[in-house]
Amino acid sequence: MGRGGKLDQQPTVYTFDEVSRHDKKGDRWIVIQDNVYDITDWSNRHPGGSKVIGHYAGQDATDAFEAFHNDLESVKRYLKPLHMGTVKDAKDKSIKEDFRKLRLTAVQMGLFKANFWYFALYFLHVVVFEILAYLTLYYFGSGWIPFVISLLFYGTFQAQSAFLSHDFGHLAVFHNTSMDRFFEYYLLAFNKGASPHWWNHMHFQHHAKPNVIGKDPDVRLDKFLVVGQVMPVEVAQSKNSYLPFNLQDKYFPLFGPTLLFPIYFHYTCYKHVLTRKLWVDLAVMIIYNIKFLFLFVPMLGWGWTLVYYEAFRVIDSMWFAWVTQSNHIPMNIDHDDNKPWLKLQLFATCDHEQSLFNDWFTGRLNFQIEHHLFPTMPQHNLYKVRPLVQALCKKHGIPFQIKSLQRAFGDILRSLKDSGELWSAAYHAHHLS
Structure with a gap:
């Protein structure tokens, strides 16, 4: 399914420390509602620009995601192919x-x-x-x-x-x-x-x-x-x-x-x-x-x-x-x-x-x-x-x-x-x- 495509497998559970290490331009993960997404490639196609979403690389972007988007369910469709797993020990x-x-x-x-x-x-x-x-x-x-x-x-x-x-x-x-x-x-x-x-x-x-x-x-x-x-x-x-x-x-x-x-x-x-x-x-x-x-x-x-x-x-x-x-x-x-x-x-x-x-x-x-x-x-x-x-x-x-x-x-x-x-x-x- 490509990078980040793990929809057909058992979801992997990550710690926030693991997610936080993926905060570079060539390696970007974000967390939204306790789900982990690999946005490395997709961020360049982000309608709001790569920088605004890239600023949350390695972080929990849930509240920013909800603040900027009116139609959350529609936007979530773009995230499905990027799903990596879930996160535990939320801060x-x-x-x-x-x-x-x-x-x-x-x-x-x-x-x-x-x-x-x-x-x-x-x-x-x-x-x-x-x-x-x-x-x-x-x-x-x-x-x-x-x-x-x-x-x-x-x-x-x-x-x-x-x-x-x-x-x-x-x-x-x-x-x-x-x-x-x-x-x-x-x-x-x-x-x-x-x-x-x-x-x-x-x-x-x-x-x-x-x-x-x-x-x-x-x-x-x-x-x-x-x-x-x-x-x-x-x-x-x-x-x-x-x-x-x-x-x-x-x-x-x-x-x-x-x-x-x-x-x-x-x-x-x-x-x-x-x-x-x-x-x-x-x-x-x-x-x-x-x-x-x-x-x-x-x-x-x-x-x-x-x-x-x-x-x-x-x-x-x-x-x-x-x-x-x-x-x-x-x-x-x-x-x-x-x-x-x-x-x-x-x-x-x-x-x-x-x-x-x-x-x-x-x-x-x-x-x-x-x-x-x-x-x-x-x-x-x-x-x-x-x-x-x-x-x-x-x-x-x-x-x-x-x-x-x-x-x-x-x-x-x-x-x-x-x-x-x-x-x-x-x-x-x-x-x-």
């Missing part, structure tokens, strides 16, 4: 069982069912901001006041398009790949000129192993920043210390959020699309740029249109970076130590306080913990599961952090300062001793 059994009971409770409460009226109104409000941006210039001219007002409208349109596309990207609205992907392409590619494939490739890795060095692309920052307590020391002891990281809390506000979208995301997005020959993504991205130029060049001319373009990218970039990084950068950042799903997500994320403004301003990412635990749960239901998650965390002694926006933004700079000081001490100790 962290109590916490895993409790979390799975919590997930079942959330399913029974209907928390994975989307309110289509909510998303219709959210979609309408995104469209309204784009129309207001255009009409402000059309009716009031291109003076600096209407220019700035239009820019704020358009920046809001961009940020809210991203927050809404986030739910569709996780298949949290229709729970249907075709339908959700259609709206993700509209919001992310047609509205923002970005590649949904690129975003999903990066973002699903982040969700699979948040704040894990070498696995989460969002913490591959050592060329520009050192974060957490482990990375600063490792970078200081390597030959890759090019920047004065002890000053990173000073230069981050000026260059980090400001340049994330206009430079880094543009470069990585187009590189991803071109190297992988994703012609559909590229076509829709080009259509967005044509649409933008068609609408704004007649009113602003080429020069000011380019200024407008870069300015709204900066607004969008700053909005996105401060919101998303406030949930992650101040948290634990370390190498993979195979934490169970609940601990993995709680150590890497925190929440913001709930309010009408916070819900809107963050696209409900003020419920980052709940979103990371249940990425396919529609954003409007995340607040309902928070008390259940808090109770489970209390039972297992896991910290559950809720911060004000002000404190959360301040913690970014405080954590960068602490990490920079760690780098400085390690650098001087290693290179000047």
Whole structure:
């Protein structure tokens, strides 16, 4: 039957220690619901990409598997030919069982069912901001006041398009790949000129192993920043210390959020699309740029249109970076130590306080913990599961952090300062001793 095909034989029983040794690119096993699968060859055909499933090689991927897939029974059909046997001596059994009971409770409460009226109104409000941006210039001219007002409208349109596309990207609205992907392409590619494939490739890795060095692309920052307590020391002891990281809390506000979208995301997005020959993504991205130029060049001319373009990218970039990084950068950042799903997500994320403004301003990412635990749960239901998650965390002694926006933004700079000081001490100790 081929590699991993043991369906006609008595299932082999493995220990977790045996499974953990199969964690290399050319030798990958994973555990799902106490069954062992050899995904070495199949991982390259994984619809979500080889990296996101490869990050769980040699580990129990049950909760990640259930978090990312809506139709579990359909997906399991792909696993049957890969079956190797079963596993015994499960680790962290109590916490895993409790979390799975919590997930079942959330399913029974209907928390994975989307309110289509909510998303219709959210979609309408995104469209309204784009129309207001255009009409402000059309009716009031291109003076600096209407220019700035239009820019704020358009920046809001961009940020809210991203927050809404986030739910569709996780298949949290229709729970249907075709339908959700259609709206993700509209919001992310047609509205923002970005590649949904690129975003999903990066973002699903982040969700699979948040704040894990070498696995989460969002913490591959050592060329520009050192974060957490482990990375600063490792970078200081390597030959890759090019920047004065002890000053990173000073230069981050000026260059980090400001340049994330206009430079880094543009470069990585187009590189991803071109190297992988994703012609559909590229076509829709080009259509967005044509649409933008068609609408704004007649009113602003080429020069000011380019200024407008870069300015709204900066607004969008700053909005996105401060919101998303406030949930992650101040948290634990370390190498993979195979934490169970609940601990993995709680150590890497925190929440913001709930309010009408916070819900809107963050696209409900003020419920980052709940979103990371249940990425396919529609954003409007995340607040309902928070008390259940808090109770489970209390039972297992896991910290559950809720911060004000002000404190959360301040913690970014405080954590960068602490990490920079760690780098400085390690650098001087290693290179000047």
